[in-house]
Amino acid sequence: MMVYDVSKKLWTTKGEELEAGKKEFFETFKILEGELGDKPYFGGETFGFVDLSLVTFYSWFHAFEVFGNINIEAECPKIIA
Numbered sequence: 001m002m003v004y005d006v007s008k009k010l011w012t013t014k015g016e017e018l019e020a021g022k023k024e025f026f027e028t029f030k031i032l033e034g035e036l037g038d039k040p041y042f043g044g045e046t047f048g049f050v051d052l053s054l055v056t057f058y059s060w061f062h063a064f065e066v067f068g069n070i071n072i073e074a075e076c077p078k079i080i081a
Contacts (some may be wrong), residue, residue: 002028003057010068022070029076036078054079 006028009021032054036042042050061072061080073080 003032003054007057007060007064010064010070018068022068025064025068025070026075029072029079033076033078 006021006025010018010025013021039045041047042054064070065072
């Protein structure tokens, strides 16, 4: 899954590579936000597999913010909601 690859860069890189990783991280989550749109779940009104897979990453968001020095809520508010 692409989300795993870009989130790993926040843990394992520094300097310019980290900055590129941040950009790629947010590009990936912006795509997910676009697919979510104004729906409560990716499947519309029902919780599905895409929503379930995102939940596993949500538990790591605080760590991503700390180690990557990012603010996910500011960049991707729909994903956080």
